[in-house]
Amino acid sequence: MTDDGDREHRYSEGQGFDDGYDDFTLEPPELKVDPSKVDPVDSRVLADILDRRNVDRDDVDVTSLMEVGLSYMQINRFEEATETFARAAQFAEEESLEAQEAWVNKGVAHAELEEFDEAIGAYREALRANERSEHAATAETNLAYALWEFGEVEEALEHAERAVEIDPRFPQAWYNRGFFLSERGLHEDAVNAYDNALRLGMRNADILEEKARALEELGQLEEAEEVQAEADELREQAEQEMVEEYDAGP
Template identity: 80%
Template sequence: MSDERDRDRDRDHRFSEGQGFSEEYEDFTLDPPELKVDPTKVDPVDSRAITDMLDQRNVGSDEVDTEDLMEVGLSYMQINRFEDATVTFERAARFAEDNSLDEQEAWVNKGVAHAELEEYDEAIGAYREALRIDDDSEHAASAETNLAYALWEFGESEEALEHAERAVEIDPRFPQAWYNRGFFLLERGLAEDAVNAFDNALRLGMRNAGLLEEKARALEELGEYEEAEEVQEQADELREDAEQRLVEEYGN
């Protein structure tokens, strides 16, 4: 199992990378409107200006605003202070109304922060707590998708597929869930089912180099070499375009 996982890590692309949220997913954003400082315009030497501001907002008070805590946690995520984010999201969960959507969202976000730290055991616990609150809410599909990822990283690949399947059942219009389902199916040698899952993700608006690369890999396993080559070319073009945009953005 360890050799197989090492090979997976050597690939340029792995599936959800711990977050499982598309760019359009409104319930999890790394750009909270209340953050008054644009991190991309702050001198890295003076990045403490952001973190000091966040620490001030995160100090205890008699009246705790759960939404503010969530925004602080998301802001910590934005500047890669994931340990602080886990603490902040846990505080948000503790101060939120018991078994509310706010509490559930805080637990999901806490799991994401732990996953960024590769603390998959803690991430699994956070996602399970979120699902304990409600396994069929607007946040449940994201919890299931991220739980699947964390379980896979933790070596529980069979259970990971079960949760990926569950995510699709909860929200069949969540492209990331279809992508992850396709990844797990492909890992189990079910290439045809994987292609169908990847196609669903594409139809739902998810289009990136990683997804196309996985689809190309599945097509190769089916012996569809010509189509696989075409899809891989599309993936290469998307990756080149993304790299060019980065060069242009940071080269100016």
């Protein structure tokens, strides 16, 4: 078994970034920007363009702006991503799904920078837009994680609970709920939460290790060892796949 210690919460954010954003572009047509004259990693270009022209909300393609932000995320330009998602939220219809998605993504970008206070604010804005939409469970789950990182453990559990109430089929929400319950010593409830996440398809080494720890705390040592062995096997498989991909080259 692994030592509890000051372990990091291996958190699965579940915000659903698509891996399909392979091309980086700055060409929302409504902005009338010549991409050949724009440095795509200039962190101020979008803000400058929008501020300079005082663009009307109807003249901005928010979807294209969101894709720019996601492209920044793909190349780990998180500061630029926060600015771009803020612009998307500004020009989206208030309380729309687009606005909510922009706020959620902005929070994720801040979390990547470990700016958890800003992430908390962004997730709260997302929930202010709509507390029951398709993005609300993700916002609640991510807010719970940011609050935990910020030291607000009790409130983190409240939002983890709310996430599973909104979408009981969201495995990342169950995983986080299990983690926060375990942190409070409620290991039996934590195991049940982990099992829900596993039943919903979230099977990886991280969640199995957390379940093994909770089982160990409950004194169920034999089952804990079995779960830990499965976690070790999955981690070894993942490491072997990484080695094989590296050896295969591009």
